[in-house]
Amino acid sequence: MELQHREIPVEFLQRLPDGIKIVKRHGKEFMVVEQVLGPGGENLMSDAVHIHGEPSIRLGVRINGQEGLIFVDAFWGGHAKLYSFVPDLAGAAAEVDAFVPETRASLMVNRACDVDGCDCTRSIVLTLPDGKSRVYVCARFGCPGHAIEIADLPPTVSQTISSINFFGVGGSEDDWLDQF
Ligand SMILES: [Zn+2]
Secondary structure, three states: OOOOOOOOOHHHHHOOOOOEEEEEEOOEEEEEEOOOEOOOOOEOEEEEEEEOOEEEEEEEEEEOOEEEEEEEOOEOOOOOEEEOOOOOOOOOOOEEEEEOOOOOOEOEEEOOOOOOOOOOOEEEEEEOOOOOOEEEEEOEOOOOOEEEEOOOOOHHHHHHHHOOOOOOOOOOHHHHHOOO
């Protein structure tokens, strides 16, 4: 499946929040998370593990009683994740509990997923440097649900950004990886 490039709203580009940057690949612009923080201002970016050429988002996670680190693709709509362990996914609807690796502060909030067919009510929350804007990632393992709430921007713009999904329905991140 071809990489699906989606237009980023001009209103957003003009008022890009700290922590989000635009990078060009193959002549197109993509949104990339550059800096996200934990609830106490902890840095969650990993310079040691790059995905698609950019620092990844490093989180501590528990899944079905196992614990380890995941490194999440910083490309908006990218779903690539690297695990420091092999998750046991016996439960088809496994949910992760994410936390700041160093302090173990919880990154979980009650927020229902926006994806049709996903009934997960918990999300991982990542805070942008302004301390007010937030990125939400569905806690359900394998669900592509993600959203952004940007302080001082109309909710409609945040919703448009949230709906950007570079894989499209049925897309495969392996296909996408091949593009880089
Ligand atoms: Zn979901």
